[in-house]
Amino acid sequence: MEKALEVRDLTVVYGGRAALEGAELELPRGAMLGVVGPNGGGKSTLLKAVLGIVPLARGEVRVLGRRLDRRSRRLVGYVPQREDVDWDFPVSAFDVVMMGRVPSMGLLRRPSERDRRLVWEALEAVGMAGLAGKRIGEFSGGQQQRIFLARALAQEAEVLLLDEPVSGVDAPSQHEIFDLLHRLQERGKTIVVTTHDLSCVAERFDLALLLNRRVIACGPPAEVFVPELLNETYQSHLMILRVGGRTVAVETDRPGGGGG
Amino acid sequence: MVEHLLEPLGYGFMQRGLLASVLVAMVCGALGSFVVLKRLAFIGDALAHASFGGVALAFVLGLNVYAGAFVFALATALGIGALSQHGKVRSDTAIGVLFSGTFALGIVIISSVENYTTDLFGYLFGDVLSITARDLLAISLAGTAVIVLLGLFYRQLLFVAFDPAVAAASGVPARALEYLLLGLLGVTIVAALQAVGIVLVVALLVTPSATAYLFCRRFHHMILASMGIGCLSALVGIYLSYYLNVASGASIILVSTALFFVVLGGRALLRRTGGWRSGPFRGYHSA
Ligand SMILES: Nc1ncnc2c1ncn2[C@@H]1O[C@H](COP(=O)(O)OP(=O)(O)O)[C@@H](O)[C@H]1O
Ligand SMILES: [Mg+2]
Numbered sequence: 001m002e003k004a005l006e007v008r009d010l011t012v013v014y015g016g017r018a019a020l021e022g023a024e025l026e027l028p029r030g031a032m033l034g035v036v037g038p039n040g041g042g043k044s045t046l047l048k049a050v051l052g053i054v055p056l057a058r059g060e061v062r063v064l065g066r067r068l069d070r071r072s073r074r075l076v077g078y079v080p081q082r083e084d085v086d087w088d089f090p091v092s093a094f095d096v097v098m099m100g101r102v103p104s105m106g107l108l109r110r111p112s113e114r115d116r117r118l119v120w121e122a123l124e125a126v127g128m129a130g131l132a133g134k135r136i137g138e139f140s141g142g143q144q145q146r147i148f149l150a151r152a153l154a155q156e157a158e159v160l161l162l163d164e165p166v167s168g169v170d171a172p173s174q175h176e177i178f179d180l181l182h183r184l185q186e187r188g189k190t191i192v193v194t195t196h197d198l199s200c201v202a203e204r205f206d207l208a209l210l211l212n213r214r215v216i217a218c219g220p221p222a223e224v225f226v227p228e229l230l231n232e233t234y235q236s237h238l239m240i241l242r243v244g245g246r247t248v249a250v251e252t253d254r255p256g257g258g259g260g
Numbered sequence: 261m262v263e264h265l266l267e268p269l270g271y272g273f274m275q276r277g278l279l280a281s282v283l284v285a286m287v288c289g290a291l292g293s294f295v296v297l298k299r300l301a302f303i304g305d306a307l308a309h310a311s312f313g314g315v316a317l318a319f320v321l322g323l324n325v326y327a328g329a330f331v332f333a334l335a336t337a338l339g340i341g342a343l344s345q346h347g348k349v350r351s352d353t354a355i356g357v358l359f360s361g362t363f364a365l366g367i368v369i370i371s372s373v374e375n376y377t378t379d380l381f382g383y384l385f386g387d388v389l390s391i392t393a394r395d396l397l398a399i400s401l402a403g404t405a406v407i408v409l410l411g412l413f414y415r416q417l418l419f420v421a422f423d424p425a426v427a428a429a430s431g432v433p434a435r436a437l438e439y440l441l442l443g444l445l446g447v448t449i450v451a452a453l454q455a456v457g458i459v460l461v462v463a464l465l466v467t468p469s470a471t472a473y474l475f476c477r478r479f480h481h482m483i484l485a486s487m488g489i490g491c492l493s494a495l496v497g498i499y500l501s502y503y504l505n506v507a508s509g510a511s512i513i514l515v516s517t518a519l520f521f522v523v524l525g526g527r528a529l530l531r532r533t534g535g536w537r538s539g540p541f542r543g544y545h546s547a
Binding site for chain 2: 048051052053070071073076078079080086090091092095096098099100102103105107135151
C-alpha cells in the first residue's frame with residue numbers, strides 16, 4: 001500500500017535537550033492518527049519536525065514517497081496550535097483560506113478562477129462559506145479551526161497535521177470538527193491530530209501514538225491504551241481507571257508543574 | 261480660502277516639500293501596516309537612529325549621505341538578527357545595544373566637526389523645505405521601488421505576517437520575505453529622513469497605520485486607509501507649518517497624532533451608541 005507519511009529517526013534538539021528523539025512512524029493513505037502525550041512531551045515538535053520548520057538533528061521525512069521540497073510541501077497541510085496565531089489580524093475568513101493558494105500562485109498572478117473555486121469549495125467543505133467575509137478574530141474557536149482546516153484543503157494538501165484542534169473548543173464544536181475530519185478521511189486524506197482527549201482518540205481514531213520525547217507505542221487505540229504503556233507515557237501524572245470493560249485515562253496536573 | 265491653499269505653492273521649495281512629504285507619508289503608510297501588525301515599531305525606530313551614524317560618516321567623508329544611512333540601517337538590521345539568533349541576547353536588547361551605539365557614533369562624528377552641525381541637525385528633526393529636485397527624484401525612486409515590491413509580494417508578505425509557521429510549512433520562503441520586509445523598512449526610513457527626521461520617522465510609520473487599524477477589517481483596506489491618512493497628515497501638516505511658521509516634520513506628525521485620537525474617540529462614541537460595526541477589537545459579534 002502507498003505510504004502517505006514515513007518518518008525515520010526524527011530527532012529535534014533544543015538548546016542541548018532533545019525534545020524529540022528517534023521518532024519512527026509510517027502511515028498508509030487515508031489513516032487517521034491521534035498523537036497523545038503529556039504537556040511538553042513533544043507533540044507540537046513532532047508535527048513541526050515533519051513539516052521541516054524546526055531544525056532537525058537527525059532523521060528523514062517522506063510524504064507520499066517524496067522528500068519535502070518546495071513543491072511537495074504543498075501536499076502537507078498544517079493547522080497550528082491556537083496560541084501560535086495572532087487573532088487580531090485584520091483578515092477575513094476568505095483571506096485566510098486564500099492564503100492556502102499562495103504557495104502555488106505566481107508572483108505577478110492574481111488569483112485565477114481555479115484558485116477562487118478551490119477556496120470556495122474548501123469553505124463549503126468546512127461549512128463556513130456563508131461567513132467568509134467576517135474577520136477571523138470574530139469567530140468562535142471551533143469555527144477558527146475549521147477555517148484553518150479549509151486553508152489546508154485549499155492548498156490541496158493530502159496529509160493534514162492538526163495541533164490540538166479541539167483544545168479550548170466547546171463539546172458540540174469538537175464533535176463537528178471530528179465529524180469533518182472523518183469526512184475528509186473518507187475522501188482519502190491522511191490525518192494526524194495531537195490532542196489531550198484520550199477517550200476521543202479511543203472512540204474515533206484508527207491509530208494512536210503515545211509520545212513522550214520518544215514514541216512509546218503506535219497502533220490501534222485498543223492495543224496501545226493499556227495501563228503499562230500509558231503509565232510509561234504519562235509517568236506519574238495520569239490516573240488509569242477501569243470502568244466496565246474500558247480503560248479510562250484522566251490526566252492530572254503534574255506535582256511540580258511545567259513541561260518536560 | 262483658495263488663495264490660502266495656492267499661496268505656498270508659488271514657491272518651488274514648498275512644491276517640492278509638499279510632494280516629498282506626501283510621497284513619503286504614503287510609502288510609510290503602506291509599509292506601516294506591516295510594522296504595526298508585526299510589532300516592528302521598535303526595530304523601525306532603531307534603524308532610523310542607526311542610520312544617523314551613516315549620515316554623519318558619509319557627510320564627513322564627502323560621500324552620499326543617503327547611501328551612508330542605508331548601509332548603516334541595513335547593517336544594523338542584519339546585526340540585530342544575527343545577535344538575537346545565536347547569542348544569548350534577546351532581540352529587544354540587541355536592538356537597544358546596536359542602535360544606541362550607531363547613533364552615538366553619529367553624534368561623536370558631528371561633534372568633532374562643529375561647523376557642519378546645523379546641516380546635520382536637518383536629518384535629526386527633518387527639513388522637508390530644503391529638499392532639492394535631486395532629493396525629490398531619489399525619494400520618488402525609492403518610494404516607487406518600495407510600493408512596487410510590496411505590490412509584487414503582497415500575498416506572500418501577508419501570509420508570512422499573519423502566520424509565519426504555516427507559510428514556511430507550505431513552501432513560502434518565509435525567512436527571505438522577512439528579510440525583504442526589513443530591507444524595505446530600511447529604504448523607507450532613509451527616504452523619510454529629510455521629510456520628518458530620524459527622531460520622528462517611526463511616528464510616520466506607526467501612527468497612520470495604527471489609526472487605520474482602528475476601523476479596518478481587512479489588511480488591504482488597512483494599507484489603503486493608512487496611505488490616505490498619511491497623505492492627509494502630510495498635506496495639512498505642511499500647510500500648518502507654513503502658516504504657523506513651525507517645523508514641518510513635527511507638524512506632520514502632530515496632525516497624524518491628532519487624527520489617531522479623533523478616530524479613537526469617534527470609535528468609542530459610536531460604540532457607546534451601538535453604531536460601530538467594525539474594527540479589530542473584541543466585543544462585537546455579528547453572528
Ligand atoms: N522553540 C523552542 N525552543 C526551545 N525549547 C522548545 C521550543 N519549543 C518547544 N520546546 C521544548 O520542547 C519540549 C516539547 O515541546 P512541545 O513539542 O511544544 O510539547 P507538546 O506540544 O507536547 O506540549 C518542551 O520541553 C518545550 O519546552
Ligand atoms: Mg503543543
